[in-house]
Amino acid sequence: MNLERPKCLIVDDLDQNIVVLTSLLQGLEVDLLLANSGKEALELLLKHEFALSLLDVQMPGMNGFELAEIMRSTEKTKGIPIIFVTAADADFQRIFKGYDAGAVDFLQKPLHSKIVIGKVKVFLDLYNQKRLMERSLKSINEELEWKVQERTRALIDANQEIEAFSYSVSHDLRSPLRSMDGFSNALLKMYDDKLDDRGRDYLNRIRESAQKMGELIDGMLVLSKLGRKEIKREDINISQLSEKILTNFKVEAPHRQVQTVIKPNLMVNADLTLTKVVFENLLENAWKYTSKKEKSQIELGSFLKAGKEVFFIRDNGAGFDMEYSDKLFGAFQRLHTSEEFSGTGIGLATVKRILSRHGGEIWFEGEANEGATFYFTFK
Amino acid sequence: MRLPSVLLVEDDANDEELVRLALGENNIKINLLVVRNGIQALDYLFCKGDYESRGQESPSLIILDLKLPKLNGLEVLQKIRANEVTKYIPVVVFTSSKEEQDIKESYRLGANAFVRKPIDFSEFSQAVRELGTFWMFWNQVSHS
DSSP: OOOOOOEEEEEOSOHHHHHHHHHHHTTSSOEEEEESSHHHHHHHHHHSOOSEEEEESOOSSSOHHHHHHHHHTSTTTTTSOEEEEESOTTHHHHHTSSOTTSOEEEEESSOOHHHHHHHHHHHHHHHHHHHHHHHHHHHHHHHHHHHHHHHHHHHHHHHHHHHHHHHHIIIIIHHHHHHHHHHHHHHHHHSGGGOOHHHHHHHHHHHHHHHHHHHHHHHHHHHHHHTTSOOOEEEEEHHHHHHHHHHHHHHHOTTOOEEEEEOTTOEEEEEHHHHHHHHHHHHHHHHHHTTTSSSEEEEEEEEEETTEEEEEEEEOSOOOOGGGGGGTTSTTOOSSOTTTSOOOSOHHHHHHHHHHHTTOEEEEEEOTTSOEEEEEEOO | OOOOEEEEEOSOHHHHHHHHHHHHHTTOOOEEEEESSHHHHHHHHTTOGGGTTSOSOOOSEEEEOSSOSSSOHHHHHHHHHHSTTTTTSOEEEEESOOOHHHHHHHHHTTOSEEEEOOSSHHHHHHHHHHIIIIIIIISSSOOO
C-alpha cells in the first residue's frame, strides 16, 4: 500500500534553528512544513494533516505552550504528537503537565542529531502504522458494508420468492382439491344407486383427504406469513384474552366439564394479532387434548424466573411422551394420530415462531396421560 | 321469461363444472356464459373479436376468477370499471385465495364482493347459492 509522505510541522521564530532541524531531518521520508510564529503554524495546521509537530518553546507573541494549548483544544489538531524544543531546564515540568491528551516529548538544545532523528522517526513510524491500520479498517468496513448489502438483497429476493410461492400455493394447490371434493360429492349424490357401501366409503375418504390437505395448505400459509409479518408491540391483558378464547370453546361444547383457572391481569407487551394466535393455539391444544377426560382442567399462570416473567398453560389431558417431545415444535409433526386427536401439526410450530420473533421462548413438560404444561416468555 | 345471464370468467373447466353442479343443486336457473381468460372476457363485454355479433346486452352479473391466463382478474376488473357501458355491472370476485392483497385490491378496484372458493363442496355450493340469490334477485337493478 502506498501512503502519501507524512508531513511534519516545524515552528521556530529563529531561522537558524529551522535550518538546523531541516538539515537534520532531510534524510527522512517526510515533508517538512515551516512556520516562524504560532499564527503561521495555526494556518498550516488548518490546511494540512500532520504526523508530528516540533514546537520551539521560546517564541515572541504566542509561545510553544500556548500554541500547544490551542492545538489540543481543536478537534482537527488535538491528536498531533508534539515535540517541544527547549533550552531551559525549567520547562520540563511544564511539558508533562496538562498535555495528557496526546503524545508529548521534548528535545533539549543544543540538539543532538541522533536523538532528533530517532525521536522524529518513532513518531513517523507510529503515524504510518496508524494510517495503514485505518486504511485496512476502512477496507474491511467497506467489504462488510458490501456484504451486508448483498445479504440484504438476497434476503429481499428470497422473501419475494416466498411471497410469490405462497401466493401460487394458495391459488393453485387448492383448485385440484376442490375438484376432488366436488366431484366425489357429485358421485355420492348423483350415482348413489350405482354405489355400494364400500364405494361410498372410499369417496368419503377422498373428500376427507382433500379437506385435510386444504387445512394443511392453509396452516402452512399462516406459518409462512407470520414469519414475515411486522411486529407492532402494545400492552395486552392475556388473562382477558384467554378468558375470551376459552368462553368461545365452552359455548361451542356446552356438554364438556372444564374447570379453567386463570391468574388475573397478566400483561405482555407484544403484537396483538400474533399474541392471539399464540393463545388460540395453546388453549385450543389444551382444550383438545383434555377432551377425553371426564373433568378437564386448564390453567393459565405465571411465575418469576431469573427476573423474567414466565407464563404457563397447564392441562390434565392426554399429555405426551417426553421421549418424542423434540418433535413437538416441528412443522407438520404430530405425536398423536388424526384418529386420536385431529390437527395439522402446524400450531406449535407457529407458536414457537411467533414467540421467537418477540425474543421469547417456549418449552414444556409432559407425561403420557398426565397432562402437559407449556412454559413461555415474551421479551 | 328470459333467464338472466351471468358471465363466468374461469380458466379451470373443473371449477366451471362445479359451479354448474352447485347451480343445479340450488335450483338456480340462469344463462351461464363462460369465458376462459381475461382477453375473452373483455372481448365478450365490449362485443369485440369472436363476440362482435353477440348483441349489445350486458350480463346481469360477472363472476370473476383472479388468476387467469393473459390478463388477470384484477386487470379485467379495472377495465370493466373504466368503461361507461360496463361500469355498473356487479362483479363478484370468486377465487381460490384469500390473500389480503387480493381482497384489498379487488375492493379498491370496485368489486362488489369477494368470495373465496371453498374446497368443501357443501360450502362451495352454499357460496354459489348466496351469489345467485343475493346478486341476481335483490341487487339486479339498484345501481348507484
